[in-house]
Amino acid sequence: MGVVHGQEMVLNIGPQHPATHGVLRLQVKTDGEVISEITPYLGYLHRCFEKHCENVSYEQVIPFTDRCDYLASMTMNFGYVVAMEQLMDIKVNDRVQYIRVIMAELQRIASHLLATGVFGLDLGAFTPFLHMLRDRERIIDLFEMTCGARLLYNYMWVGGLSHDLPKGFVEETLRFLDYFEPKVDEFENLLGHNKIFVERTADIGIMPAEVAINYGVTGPNLRASGIKWDLRKDDPYSVYDRLDFDVPIGLGIKGTVGDSWDRFYVRLQEMRQSINIVRQAIDKLPKDGDVHQSMPKKIRPPKGSIYSRTESPRGDLGYYIESDGSDTPYRLKMRSPAFTALGVLNEIAGGWLMSDVLAILGSLDIVLGEIDR
Amino acid sequence: MSEDKQKLINDAVEKALAGDADAVNNIEDRVTRAKAKAALVKAQREQPKKEDSNDDASKPDEKEPPVSNNTVQKVSASLAAKFPKSLDGEQNSDWIQLKPENWFEIAKWLKDNPDFYFDSLQCNTGFDLGEGLLESRYNFHSMKHLHCVEIRIRVSAEKPDIPSVESLWRVADWFERETYDMFGINFTGHSDLRRILLPEDWEGWPLRKDYEEQETYHGIVVPKVKEGWE
Amino acid sequence: MTVDYIFDFLTSLLDGLIGSDYLLLVAMLIPCLAIFGFITVYALVVIYAELKVSSFIQDKVGPMGQGVGLHAGKWGLLQPVADALKLLLKEDIIPSSADKPLFILAPFMIFIGAFISFVAIPFGDSIIVADLNIGIFYILGVGSIAVLSLILAGWASNNKWSLYGGMRSAAQIVSYEIPAGLSLIVVIMLAGTLNMQDIIKYQAGGIFNWIIFDNPFMPVAFVVYFISAIAETNRTPFDLPESESELVAGFATEYSGMRYAFFFLSEYANMFVVSAVAAAGFLGGWHSPIVGIMDSSAWGVFWMINKTGFLIFVMIWLRWTLPRLRVDQLMNVCWKVFLPLALINIFGVAIWTVVFNS
Numbered sequence: 009m010g011v012v013h014g015q016e017m018v019l020n021i022g023p024q025h026p027a028t029h030g031v032l033r034l035q036v037k038t039d040g041e042v043i044s045e046i047t048p049y050l051g052y053l054h055r056c057f058e059k060h061c062e063n064v065s066y067e068q069v070i071p072f073t074d075r076c077d078y079l080a081s082m083t084m085n086f087g088y089v090v091a092m093e094q095l096m097d098i099k100v101n102d103r104v105q106y107i108r109v110i111m112a113e114l115q116r117i118a119s120h121l122l123a124t125g126v127f128g129l130d131l132g133a134f135t136p137f138l139h140m141l142r143d144r145e146r147i148i149d150l151f152e153m154t155c156g157a158r159l160l161y162n163y164m165w166v167g168g169l170s171h172d173l174p175k176g177f178v179e180e181t182l183r184f185l186d187y188f189e190p191k192v193d194e195f196e197n198l199l200g201h202n203k204i205f206v207e208r209t210a211d212i213g214i215m216p217a218e219v220a221i222n223y224g225v226t227g228p229n230l231r232a233s234g235i236k237w238d239l240r241k242d243d244p245y246s247v248y249d250r251l252d253f254d255v256p257i258g259l260g261i262k263g264t265v266g267d268s269w270d271r272f273y274v275r276l277q278e279m280r281q282s283i284n285i286v287r288q289a290i291d292k293l294p295k296d297g298d299v300h301q302s303m304p305k306k307i308r309p310p311k312g313s314i315y316s317r318t319e320s321p322r323g324d325l326g327y328y329i330e331s332d333g334s335d336t337p338y339r340l341k342m343r344s345p346a347f348t349a350l351g352v353l354n355e356i357a358g359g360w361l362m363s364d365v366l367a368i369l370g371s372l373d374i375v376l377g378e379i380d381r
Numbered sequence: 382m383s384e385d386k387q388k389l390i391n392d393a394v395e396k397a398l399a400g401d402a403d404a405v406n407n408i409e410d411r412v413t414r415a416k417a418k419a420a421l422v423k424a425q426r427e428q429p430k431k432e433d434s435n436d437d438a439s440k441p442d443e444k445e446p447p448v449s450n451n452t453v454q455k456v457s458a459s460l461a462a463k464f465p466k467s468l469d470g471e472q473n474s475d476w477i478q479l480k481p482e483n484w485f486e487i488a489k490w491l492k493d494n495p496d497f498y499f500d501s502l503q504c505n506t507g508f509d510l511g512e513g514l515l516e517s518r519y520n521f522h523s524m525k526h527l528h529c530v531e532i533r534i535r536v537s538a539e540k541p542d543i544p545s546v547e548s549l550w551r552v553a554d555w556f557e558r559e560t561y562d563m564f565g566i567n568f569t570g571h572s573d574l575r576r577i578l579l580p581e582d583w584e585g586w587p588l589r590k591d592y593e594e595q596e597t598y599h600g601i602v603v604p605k606v607k608e609g610w611e
Numbered sequence: 612m613t614v615d616y617i618f619d620f621l622t623s624l625l626d627g628l629i630g631s632d633y634l635l636l637v638a639m640l641i642p643c644l645a646i647f648g649f650i651t652v653y654a655l656v657v658i659y660a661e662l663k664v665s666s667f668i669q670d671k672v673g674p675m676g677q678g679v680g681l682h683a684g685k686w687g688l689l690q691p692v693a694d695a696l697k698l699l700l701k702e703d704i705i706p707s708s709a710d711k712p713l714f715i716l717a718p719f720m721i722f723i724g725a726f727i728s729f730v731a732i733p734f735g736d737s738i739i740v741a742d743l744n745i746g747i748f749y750i751l752g753v754g755s756i757a758v759l760s761l762i763l764a765g766w767a768s769n770n771k772w773s774l775y776g777g778m779r780s781a782a783q784i785v786s787y788e789i790p791a792g793l794s795l796i797v798v799i800m801l802a803g804t805l806n807m808q809d810i811i812k813y814q815a816g817g818i819f820n821w822i823i824f825d826n827p828f829m830p831v832a833f834v835v836y837f838i839s840a841i842a843e844t845n846r847t848p849f850d851l852p853e854s855e856s857e858l859v860a861g862f863a864t865e866y867s868g869m870r871y872a873f874f875f876l877s878e879y880a881n882m883f884v885v886s887a888v889a890a891a892g893f894l895g896g897w898h899s900p901i902v903g904i905m906d907s908s909a910w911g912v913f914w915m916i917n918k919t920g921f922l923i924f925v926m927i928w929l930r931w932t933l934p935r936l937r938v939d940q941l942m943n944v945c946w947k948v949f950l951p952l953a954l955i956n957i958f959g960v961a962i963w964t965v966v967f968n969s
Contacts, residue, residue: 019771041775041938051578058563059588132847132935138669204848204934221501221524224552237524315504315520315531328506328520339588343504351555362775363851363937380578 016044021366023052029126029369030376032350041361046354053380061340066092066166066307069340074160076342077378079122082115082151083320085164090245091316091327092166096309103297104168105247110181110289111151111163113282117188118147119321120228120275120282127272127370128199131208136199143191146184153177167303178290185283192279200273209272210263213356213368217266223355224348227323229372232258232274233266239319251288253281268371275373308335322346322373344378390417452528453477456497460487476518476531484534485544485570491521492549498525502546505556507564509589513538515564519546536566538589545571563588613642613740642740646729650880657879658691661927668931701868706769709865713767717760718866718873724756725880732887733807735897735911746807747799750888751792754843757881758784761862764874768865776862779851779938786945787842787849791885793953794836797829797960798822798892811896818900823893826967828959833893835949835956837922840885842945844878847930851938886922887915894918 125140256277258270323345666673674687765777897911
């Protein structure tokens with residue numbers, strides 16, 4: 009069959025665009041509607057995070073990490089705090105550990121709600137987005153009850169937490185979980201099994217497993233390609249080794265393994281697992297313990313370096329910290345999972361139509377604040 | 382700037398260099414404190430770096446559970462056997478220091494060797510050691526054997542050339558662009574080495590310790606003295 | 612027919628004073644002004660309805676005020692008026708590299724296309740501006756003017772995104788007119804006439820005389836027609852030409868203020884036209900469903916507006932529930948599913964009529 013080639017058109021998606029999850033410019037070369045190449049241009053949100061961290065003290069870095077991935081601030085704090093505690097060899101008590109796990113898992117649910125809602129919104133399904141936001145509001149209310157902030161928490165400090173759980177938090181959380189658990193099924197039916205949604209996402213943007221590993225993709229994107237890799241299970245930190253949960257992987261139910269529908273489905277399943285984890289953590293939460301117990305007066309880690317990874321809702325969050333013995337970091341690098349996820353876009357989105365590219369971008373779940381730092 | 386303030390800053394910097402960091406941190410006025418910190422950094426750069434003898438016994442922690450001295454030592458030993466000339470100086474038990482010359486062959490061997498099989502490049506950090514030395518640090522991880530290793534390559538700032546490993550791990554494409562952007566390390570053999578986070582026509586390598594911001598950018602003055610910013 | 616009544620009335624009033632040509636002109640203008648007024652009021656109502664219905668579906672509150680009274684109280688009834696005022700007062704920006712005459716012409720053309728279909732819509736027993744012999748055919752025909760104007764809008768904006776939107780919408784509307792027209796052929800076959808009022812008179816006698824219940828092929832024809840009509844008016848799930856998340860606003864990206872308002876006014880007007888045709892052709896027009904209850908001529912307008920309004924509500928409901936289809940899937944559905952269905956319908960209805968002689 010002969011193929012007609014017209015002249016290639018170069019188009020810019022963004023930087024101001026309703027569907028690019030932040031300030032991102034994608035330069036696409038298209039032939040009619042078929043895309044031949046995508047080049048992302050980054051740096052619109054670069055705020056010199058790493059250079060700042062070299063001039064402020066270790067405690068003052070934590071609000072900066074909040075602002076990198078502003079949709080999952082708790083897990084950003086968590087990653088940094090785990091790295092620092094390994095560097096300084098601080099052991100925190102169990103109450104702090106369990107509270108941290110509860111907060112991180114609630115944050116994971118909130119982040120996945122937003123990710124799947126925005127994915128639906130990009131495809132034109134306006135309603136599930138608003139329903140998911142309504143449920144996310146309840147999680148944010150829980151956070152506000154604890155530390156007073158809705159989006160950028162500055163909650164986890166080196167050696168402890170900023171505030172203990174308030175009275176009534178546990179009951180509110182359990183009430184929320186009971187309300188929320190049937191909603192995940194509702195979302196699955198409303199959006200996941202909707203025929204139009206399936207047609208728009210199944211078999212689109214297939215990411216084979218080798219490509220994913222080679223491109224450094226981690227998190228739900230990697231799990232959707234069939235690889236069972238979760239840092240909470242394979243490289244446990246904090247108290248995750250005492251909790252019992254499943255790691256969902258993409259099975260190619262509606263199409264091929266590793267397509268956009270699988271990425272959406274893995275996130276849904278992870279929400280269910282997070283509900284499970286929060287319930288267990290609340291069960292095992294020790295009643296007493298001081299959250300400020302192990303906080304050092306002055307954070308001055310010994311000379312040395314560390315690279316530590318934790319699991320954020322977008323993938324492997326890595327912190328490389330080098331300290332020279334003073335109270336400001338000598339070098340702090342944040343390895344952000346969305347950076348590598350955006351890097352794989354050109355590989356998996358070549359040859360699809362324009363509408364598919366936006367569907368694939370939505371399924372990768374990127375946050376520009378984390379990519380540009 | 383008044384005489385008193387300058388004297389206050391000088392005193393604080395002296396005390397900080399002697400080891401009392403709180404002298405600078407406790408200055409009340411925000412602007413003066415900032416100036417004192419800047420002066421401290423400048424003074425530290427000019428002095429030879431002092432060894433900090435705070436925590437005598439605690440060594441820097443291991444990276445994470447899968448990494449053990451065993452992995453680093455095993456890899457180090459194999460490298461010494463196969464590429465003897467590329468080990469650079471004294472080896473450490475936590476990382477491997479290499480010379481930049483044969484880096485591509487070593488990387489290929491590390492990736493394909495069935496004992497190690499490092500198929501995932503986790504992170505690539507640039508580093509400024511001061512005194513005109515730059516480093517590029519790689520953290521590798523194997524999905525099959527679940528072990529990690531860190532490799533450091535040191536180059537001088539005048540000729541910062543390191544072979545690129547972009548064709549082996551495609552993630553290195555953007556990681557190396559970022560290291561180039563921030564430090565100026567030139568990765569030879571990279572298909573498209575240009576700035577990624579900063580605009581294409583920015584001058585200078587920001588994360589180096591001796592970085593001075595340029596005067597103007599496209600006619601906009603880049604402020605160096607941030608007085609009076611509220 | 613309305614024009615006739617008004618002409619007769621005016622002639623009896625002013626006989627001899629002014630020439631009958633002028634009286635005819637006036638008699639034609641008055642209903643047009645009435646239609647214009649109706650469209651304006653209808654647009655306000657449907658915008659409000661869309662906001663409220665979408666709020667209920669999406670668990671929001673929708674337009675609401677803070678004070679007392681219906682307009683500023685809990686119902687926020689003045690919201691669409693505020694919207695209209697805002698659009699009127701906005702700055703009129705024409706991009707310097709746009710093709711000025713075509714850019715200005717496009718919104719006018721699309722509004723003309725929607726407006727002149729209104730003259731053949733039957734609102735009641737004798738309330739129709741022009742009782743054309745070719746009523747349905749005329750409506751389908753002038754509805755295609757919208758295609759021209761969408762292409763003009765996309766091209767004249769000198770913007771790659773608008774061009775995409777214009778091309779997509781042209782392909783979509785032209786393709787979906789075919790199943791729509793073919794589905795209406797079965798109606799014409801049964802009624803035996805193209806005249807709108809005669810088609811409605813054919814369905815007299817209560818709900819089971821409506822064409823949709825006539826034979827088993829009719830509901831299928833109704834569904835095919837309705838979905839094709841949604842595609843023709845560029846509503847979700849077929850709103851790719853104006854898809855918000857992809858092409859910003861598609862062909863209307865460069866338009867601002869009242870010109871933008873014209874595009875969306877004509878979209879709502881088109882919705883009314885296709886729903887009215889569906890109500891007239893399939894659901895009995897201005898007849899009441901039960902003989903004897905509220906079926907005098909005066910109630911005709913009530914029934915017509917209700918049936919049309921229900922179909923518009925279904926369109927709004929679909930918009931907020933379903934995601935949108937991709938361009939090639941859209942075309943797939945049209946050419947590979949609807950067109951064969953519509954053709955099978957025609958044959959089926961023909962054979963049924965011959966066999967059962969109904």
